[in-house]
Amino acid sequence: MPMPFEYQNASRQFEQFMIDARDCAGLATTNMSWNMVIGVLHTFRSRLPVEQALAFADALPPVLRALFVEHWDVSQPVRSFGTPEEMLDEVRSVRRQHNFAPPHAIRAVAEALRKNMDPEVHQRAMSKLAPAAQAYWGYQSSC
Template sequence: MPLPFEYQNASLQFDQFMVDARDFAGLPTTNMAWNMVVGVFHTFRRRLSVKQALAFADALPLVLRALFVENWDIDQPIAEFGSREEMLEDVRSVRRQHNFATDNAIEAVAAALRKNVDLVTFERVLATLPPSAQAYWAVGKKASSVR
């Protein structure tokens, strides 16, 4: 079997995702988008069971999958989904001094993610998660509330 495309082009896929996240957030550089992306992924991960998080990770491209699970303390209690403002504060808590997360950080990363994943697989996995988890990745009007 030949080397799968997903593995051959993992870096290119990640670079494109980071450019999209940067652009959707209105940030000038992908370096500024980095902690925002980490914060959005880890904020979501903290609100899932291990089983749910691993199912979600399987729907992500390789490098994003690795980023999603990096430094994960699986013994940490599962957090509740809160208001968008509460979760944005959680996003901004990642490396606070170097975090440039915009007010639309969650929506920006969601839009970039939706542009860079297999949407059928992504939506199938989201459908197995609670409504609050589905709302986290909504873009536009559906994203206004995650409770």
């Protein structure tokens, strides 16, 4: 069996995701979107039981999957989904002095994910999540 396409082109696929995240967020550079992406992924991850988080991670492209699980302390309690403002503050807490996450950061990353995932895989991953977890990503397109 040849190496799967998603692994052969992981860097290129990740770069396209970062460009889409940048554009959806209205940021000037992909470097500016880095902390936003990490913040959105880790904020979401902290609200899922390990089994659900790993199932979600399995649906992500390889580099995003790695970012999703990096530095994860699974001994921490699962957090509850708060208000959009509370979750945005958590997103912005990642390297706060270098975080350019706009008010619609979660929607921007959600749209970039939709653009860079197979629609069937994306839908299957979303359908396995609790309603509050689905709502985290379920906002209208921001770009």
